Amino acid sequence: MKNKEFETKAIRHQVERTQQKEHSVPIFATSSYLFENAEHARALFAKEAEGNVYSRYSNPNNDEFIDKLCLLEGAEAGISTASGMAAMFVSIASFLKQGDHIVACRSVFGSTHQILTQLLPRWGITHTYVDVHDLDGWEKAVTSNTKMFFFETPSNPALDLIDIEKVSSIAKKHGILVNVDNCFATPYLQNPIRSGADIVTHSATKFIDGQGRMLGGAILGRKELIDEVMFMSRHTGPAMSPFNGWVLSKSLETLAVRMDRHCSNALELAIFLSAHNQVKLVKYPFLESHPQHDLAKKQMKQGGGIVTFEVAGGLDQGRRFLDFLEMLSLSANLGDTRSIATHPASTTHSKLSEEERLSVGITSGLVRISTGLENIKDIIEDVNQALNRSKS
Numbered sequence: 250m251k252n253k254e255f256e257t258k259a260i261r262h263q264v265e266r267t268q269q270k271e272h273s274v275p276i277f278a279t280s281s282y283l284f285e286n287a288e289h290a291r292a293l294f295a296k297e298a299e300g301n302v303y304s305r306y307s308n309p310n311n312d313e314f315i316d317k318l319c320l321l322e323g324a325e326a327g328i329s330t331a332s333g334m335a336a337m338f339v340s341i342a343s344f345l346k347q348g349d350h351i352v353a354c355r356s357v358f359g360s361t362h363q364i365l366t367q368l369l370p371r372w373g374i375t376h377t378y379v380d381v382h383d384l385d386g387w388e389k390a391v392t393s394n395t396k397m398f399f400f401e402t403p404s405n406p407a408l409d410l411i412d413i414e415k416v417s418s419i420a421k422k423h424g425i426l427v428n429v430d431n432c433f434a435t436p437y438l439q440n441p442i443r444s445g446a447d448i449v450t451h452s453a454t455k456f457i458d459g460q461g462r463m464l465g466g467a468i469l470g471r472k473e474l475i476d477e478v479m480f481m482s483r484h485t486g487p488a489m490s491p492f493n494g495w496v497l498s499k500s501l502e503t504l505a506v507r508m509d510r511h512c513s514n515a516l517e518l519a520i521f522l523s524a525h526n527q528v529k530l531v532k533y534p535f536l537e538s539h540p541q542h543d544l545a546k547k548q549m550k551q552g553g554g555i556v557t558f559e560v561a562g563g564l565d566q567g568r569r570f571l572d573f574l575e576m577l578s579l580s581a582n583l584g585d586t587r588s589i590a591t592h593p594a595s596t597t598h599s600k601l602s603e604e605e606r607l608s609v610g611i612t613s614g615l616v617r618i619s620t621g622l623e624n625i626k627d628i629i630e631d632v633n634q635a636l637n638r639s640k641s
């Protein structure tokens with residue numbers, strides 16, 4: 250399967266058929282697996298034989314999902330988790346111990362920020378934040394205890410980019426692991442491991458599921474690194490449910506066609522917004538006006554499904570805009586078939602101080618749209634009428 254194209258891998262990688270010769274893979278709803286005899290049980294536990302023992306360790310549906318994701322990301326090995334946050338936490342906790350230090354981009358997902366600032370310090374693990382545009386900041390932040398660089402690109406919700414190749418080469422010099430949350434781009438648009446990252450983490454809840462149905466996560470990397478993650482995961486239990494593994498593996502079959510449409514809808518919406526007189530600033534990686542447009546073209550295949558913009562009249566007009574939307578959903582989720590509008594300052598990023606928000610590019614009038622798969626004419630029509638009515 251390795252030499253096939255993205256779509257083919259995503260559709261044709263399957264676990265072995267059972268004796269029923271089913272075409273679509275069944276759901277292996279089982280907590281444990283039978284041993285052939287006492288010797289087989291001993292060999293499995295001694296890791297002298299390969300096979301399933303217990304679904305906290307492995308399950309055919311979860312394995313199909315994760316093996317396929319590895320093929321798509323260009324990773325040697327991986328582990329699926331019950332949610333994106335389980336993936337973030339386990340991918341960090343597997344490699345850091347008391348006294349260690351992590352350098353992270355300031356604009357990380359809200360719960361990742363809580364892990365770094367509230368939870369890790371309980372175990373004596375410290376962090377330093379680097380601003381998204383401060384490439385030199387990564388090297389400056391390195392101490393003798395730094396074990397990991399962690400970042401997201403494009404960032405949420407400001408859509409700033411980090412040069413994966415450059416940050417990875419700084420890390421390499423110092424023997425530091427690079428962990429990239431690739432949730433916004435998906436493996437279809439960007440492959441951090443191919444650009445030098447060591448670990449890729451995903452919230453499969455977003456574009457990978459793509460229909461707002463369930464939670465899931467993944468951690469991918471070299472076999473020796475994933476063995477460490479497996480040790481942590483086996484014994485702490487963030488395992489994915491087999492049902493979720495089954496759905497998410499099916500979801501990967503359609504990721505490429507869905508992402509093509511998410512991206513073309515988002516680009517069209519971004520172009521429309523750029524010309525609207527009630528809009529101040531539009532950010533979209535594949536718009537030429539994006540300050541890092543060249544980098545976007547270098548490390549992403551297309552611009553992604555998210556567009557952010559600032560409504561001309563700031564906070565009050567931004568709120569009115571959301572209330573006047575008739576079709577778009579108001580929700581904190583993203584990566585759904587349905588277009589979703591979010592006001593980050595009052596919801597997803599409300600735990601940050603005003604100063605912290607501004608430092609990651611979240612002004613009070615900033616609106617984030619996760620562009621769905623509805624017909625783009627209807628998306629633009631709804632956004633247009635809400636913008637026009639929001640004018641005071």
Ligand SMILES: *Cc1c(COP(=O)(O)O)cnc(C)c1O
Nearest residue numbers: 332333334358432452454464465
């Ligand atoms: C949603 C999200 C997460 C968390 O994933 P869950 O599946 O909700 O736990 C992590 N990182 C990014 C960038 C996200 O958008």
